[in-house]
Amino acid sequence: MPYRAGWIHFTNVAPILDSLVLPPGVTAITGVPTQMNAALLSGEVDIANISAVEFIRNADVLEALPDFSVAVLGPVYSVNLFHTRPLEELRRVALTAQSAMSVALLEVLLRERGLSPVLKRAEGEAEALLSQGFDGVLRIGDSALREWYGVVGPLTPETTMTSLPHSARGITVTDLAEEWFRLTGHPFTFAVWAYRKDRPPPAALVQAMREARRDGIGHLADVAERHARKLGLPERVVQHYLWNFRYHLEAPDRLGLHEFAAKAVPGHAPLTFGPRPGPR
Numbered sequence: 139m140p141y142r143a144g145w146i147h148f149t150n151v152a153p154i155l156d157s158l159v160l161p162p163g164v165t166a167i168t169g170v171p172t173q174m175n176a177a178l179l180s181g182e183v184d185i186a187n188i189s190a191v192e193f194i195r196n197a198d199v200l201e202a203l204p205d206f207s208v209a210v211l212g213p214v215y216s217v218n219l220f221h222t223r224p225l226e227e228l229r230r231v232a233l234t235a236q237s238a239m240s241v242a243l244l245e246v247l248l249r250e251r252g253l254s255p256v257l258k259r260a261e262g263e264a265e266a267l268l269s270q271g272f273d274g275v276l277r278i279g280d281s282a283l284r285e286w287y288g289v290v291g292p293l294t295p296e297t298t299m300t301s302l303p304h305s306a307r308g309i310t311v312t313d314l315a316e317e318w319f320r321l322t323g324h325p326f327t328f329a330v331w332a333y334r335k336d337r338p339p340p341a342a343l344v345q346a347m348r349e350a351r352r353d354g355i356g357h358l359a360d361v362a363e364r365h366a367r368k369l370g371l372p373e374r375v376v377q378h379y380l381w382n383f384r385y386h387l388e389a390p391d392r393l394g395l396h397e398f399a400a401k402a403v404p405g406h407a408p409l410t411f412g413p414r415p416g417p418r
């Protein structure tokens with residue numbers, strides 16, 4: 139039986155996945171986070187870069203690679219709450235059905251502030267939903283990055299990603315990873331590469347992933363240029379977006395992961411990670 143992978147192929151994983159050459163005997167499918175979470179849990183795939191909260195919730199049956207993550211310290215730019223009233227006054231918030239992680243993060247952040255707006259699944263662009271009776275809209279991934287830029291952009295030669303405003307045209311964009319940083323001072327780990335404990339990945343796959351990541355990070359400007367074209371965004375935006383990610387699940391990322399686990403899934407089973415990468 140082949141070893142089956144399920145990749146969430148958002149732009150933020152392009153530096154790992156774009157140049158990945160699957161070793162013989164490994165197949166891969168792609169989908170949005172909630173699809174890949176479900177595929178891993180049902181056994182349709184053996185490994186996937188899943189929403190970290192699903193790894194935490196299912197820590198009894200899943201293990202994660204020790205050195206792969208999609209994490210950030212501070213803003214992420216693509217996990218955004220678009221809102222038309224201050225957070226304290228939110229009444230109805232639309233949630234994307236694509237994401238498990240950002241919904242869990244939003245719930246933690248709202249609870250920490252003692253807020254409890256109505257949360258409702260609804261798909262669509264942020265601005266459309268904001269004109270349909272929602273005062274907050276949670277969006278993730280490539281479309282959230284594009285919509286963020288659509289609200290707060292454009293960049294001028296004098297401005298940088300970090301100097302763009304948080305509000306424009308009556309819409310405020312709250313970056314949930316930045317909020318997490320304000321709350322904890324730690325990185326936020328959105329995704330880990332998890333596998334079923336009884337189906338660990340072949341060493342050749344992990345090796346190929348490490349080589350692909352080295353290649354992607356080594357040629358980040360090329361990756362950014364390619365994806366900027368696809369997304370219809372300036373190269374500068376995508377380049378900054380990509381270099382901002384932490385892809386190695388280092389000690390600070392694990393700290394953030396454990397802290398989030400304690401807040402979001404109290405009583406979870408211990409988180410386990412595969413062996414550290416050995417010598418090449």
Ligand SMILES: C=C(O[C@@H]1C=C(C(=O)O)C=C[C@H]1O)C(=O)O
Pocket residue numbers: 146148150171172187188189190208214216217236237238239240241278279280282328329
């Ligand atoms: C930061 C992001 O990370 C992704 C967000 C996920 C989620 O919200 O469930 C899952 C995997 C991550 O790769 C993003 O896509 O914007």
